[in-house]
Structures are given as structure tokens and as C-alpha cells.
Amino acid sequence: MAPPIAVETPLQDDIRQMVAKLNAYLTPLSPPEFQFQLTVEQMAGADATVFVARDDDGTAIAMGSLKVHDEKTGEVKRMFCEPHFRGRGIGRAILTAIEARARDVGLQRLVLETGATPGFEPAWALYERGGFSVCPAVLDYPDSEFSRFYEKSL
Incomplete structure (x- = not known):
């Protein structure tokens, strides 16, 4: 069973550390111009x-965020789970929480951009199991061989 998921500020040391781990994992997988990483300050925005x-000790073990673009569209961003906690349904629980929030605020569509190179297979599996479908480029992302785009109608 996945641990409880809570809405928190990203402006915490342990969340900053998790974002740094995510960035370190992603950096070698795609050229810098095709990496679209929100900073913790951007993640703390009103949108x-x-x-x-968190685990039983209160340590942050996974995260994800919803960025609202307009009254209809939200984007899944910054999904990460500590490697030794993967395979326990935590990513799916966070994705479910993101989707629930999107529905609560009246969004009609969730989209996301992820990498299209080796190393992103677990992300593809998570999103596809969560009901997302591959789609053409979304929002203002460039269409490239380094990105894979997903969408889900709510």
C-alpha cells in the first residue's frame, strides 16, 4: 500500500534534494535544450x-506536481520516486492525486512531456497504466525525437 500523499510546499530542503536527484537522473538522458525542468521556486507558484x-519516518520519498495552464488544461510535472521505493504503487498514487486535483479545479485535460530516449521506460509505463495516451506535441514544447507527449481527457 502506498503511503499517504499530501500537498506541500516544494520550498523545503528535502524536496529541493529530491528535485536535485531527479535533475541528476535526467541530465544525461537528453540534450539540455530538450529538458524542461521546473525549479522548486516555479513549483511553488500559484499555478x-x-x-x-513520505515514509513512516517522515522522509520525502516521492513527488509530482500539477501545473495549471488555463481553465481547461493541466500538466503533470516533476514526477519522481526514490529508487528503493519504486514498484510499490507510490507513483501511481501521486498521479491519482494529481488527476483528482485537476478534476476538482474543473480541468478537462491533463498533458505531459517526458523523455523519448532509453531510461524513460518506467515513466511511459506509469503514464500508460494511468490511462494517458501518446499524442502530438502539447503546449509550447518543441516536437523532437527527445520528447514523448501524453494526454488524458478528464
Whole structure:
């Protein structure tokens, strides 16, 4: 069973550390110009909601965020789970929380951009199991061989 998921500010040391780990993982997988990473300061904006899972000791072990673009469209951003906690349904629980929030605020569509190179297979599986479908480029992302785009109608 996945731990509880809570809305938290990303402006915490442990969330900053998790974002740094995510960035370190992503950096070698795609050229810098095709990496679209929100900073914790951007994640703390009024248009974003950050969801965090913590273990029994209170340590942050996973995160994800919803960025609202307009009255109809939200974007899944910054999904990450500590490697030794993967495979326990935590990513799916965070994705479910993001979707629930999107529905609560009246969004009609969730989209996301992820990498299209080796190393992103677990992300593809998570999104596809969550009901997302591959789609053409979304929002203002460039269409390239380094990005894969997903969407889900709510």
C-alpha cells in the first residue's frame, strides 16, 4: 500500500534534494535544450500544486506536481520516486492525486512531456497504466525525437 500523499510546499530542503536527484537522473538522458525542468521556486507558484509522499519516518520519498495552464488544461510535472521505493504503487498514487486535483479545479485535460530516449521506460509505463495516451506535441514544447507527449481527457 502506498503511503499517504499530501500537498506541500516544494520550498523545503528535502524536496529541493529530491528535485536535485531527479535533475541528476535526467541530465544525461537528453540534450539540455530538450529538458524542461521546473525549479522548486516555479513549483511553488500559484499555478502549481506539489504532491509529496513520505515514509513512516517522515522522509520525502516521492513527488509530482500539477501545473495549471488555463481553465481547461493541466500538466503533470516533476514526477519522481526514490529508487528503493519504486514498484510499490507510490507513483501511481501521486498521479491519482494529481488527476483528482485537476478534476476538482474543473480541468478537462491533463498533458505531459517526458523523455523519448532509453531510461524513460518506467515513466511511459506509469503514464500508460494511468490511462494517458501518446499524442502530438502539447503546449509550447518543441516536437523532437527527445520528447514523448501524453494526454488524458478528464
